[in-house]
Amino acid sequence: VDDTFLEIQTTLYDQNDHLIFIRDVTRMHLLEQMRTDFVANASHELKTPLTVIKGYLETLDMFKDDLPKSMQKGITNMTDQSERMEMLIEDLLLLSRLESDDEREEAQWLNILDIIRPILETTTSIASSSHEIKINIPADARVNGSFKELYSAFSNLIINAVKYSPDGGEITIEWRTSLTTDELRVSDSGVGIDPWHIPRLTERFYRVDKGRGSQTGGTGLGLAIVKHVLSHHDAKLDISSEPGEGSTFSCCFPINRTRPDDTPS
Numbered sequence: 001v002d003d004t005f006l007e008i009q010t011t012l013y014d015q016n017d018h019l020i021f022i023r024d025v026t027r028m029h030l031l032e033q034m035r036t037d038f039v040a041n042a043s044h045e046l047k048t049p050l051t052v053i054k055g056y057l058e059t060l061d062m063f064k065d066d067l068p069k070s071m072q073k074g075i076t077n078m079t080d081q082s083e084r085m086e087m088l089i090e091d092l093l094l095l096s097r098l099e100s101d102d103e104r105e106e107a108q109w110l111n112i113l114d115i116i117r118p119i120l121e122t123t124t125s126i127a128s129s130s131h132e133i134k135i136n137i138p139a140d141a142r143v144n145g146s147f148k149e150l151y152s153a154f155s156n157l158i159i160n161a162v163k164y165s166p167d168g169g170e171i172t173i174e175w176r177t178s179l180t181t182d183e184l185r186v187s188d189s190g191v192g193i194d195p196w197h198i199p200r201l202t203e204r205f206y207r208v209d210k211g212r213g214s215q216t217g218g219t220g221l222g223l224a225i226v227k228h229v230l231s232h233h234d235a236k237l238d239i240s241s242e243p244g245e246g247s248t249f250s251c252c253f254p255i256n257r258t259r260p261d262d263t264p265s
């Protein structure tokens, strides 16, 4: 039947026989679709009231000096929180788009440095930071994919490296090649992550230190976005970390995504 989703699994039963499990997952699939649609619609609907609130806050901000100190503080807090909410809505919409597969950009050959350079130059939290950022990427490093998606994945990793390491800390962005994969690695010398958190980091809203979330200004969706983008590019996220020493986030691409000559015609 057209709208039926089946999950098929085979297991070796004994030397000659196989067991085949067929599970009807149509209902699960529909529920998942409803959840994705709901998040996309709710995020979209939240945009309009937020734009109105931000507009009034901007007007209030112009007359801030005439207001009592307590109100000035209130306006600053409301502005910060509305910016945070805007980031959350943007990230939720981006995740919904990544999940829906509807508006996929056509894959093209992209130079890695052409993605990384604009991230470093135009992202305020990176450009204005005092971190020492070292880049070790050959001029011909390439990937076949979507510029927008890879831009957002790589920028999330670099923003995190800045956010979770002290001022002046060293960050390395490098391209590593091996026989079967090519990796974009972002390493920092920051707070690091305890090993038991690592498998859960790409879950939506998962944070190691819940309290720090609002201070560091993230949405808790960054690594979920990275995971989705990488799966669209047949790639995987590898995380290694040493608490107190730093972390390395590697995007591992299969070579047919990174070496034009190895691409099947």
Ligand code: ADP
Binding pocket: 156, 160, 161, 164, 188, 190, 191, 192, 193, 201, 206, 207, 208, 209, 213, 217, 218, 219, 220, 221, 222, 223, 224, 247
């Ligand atoms: P957030 O918006 O909270 O940064 P992310 O999904 O990007 O959300 O990351 C999830 C959590 O993973 C973060 O809250 C943080 O605890 C941890 N994390 C991510 N990147 C790093 C890093 N480079 N160093 C240490 N911890 C990190």
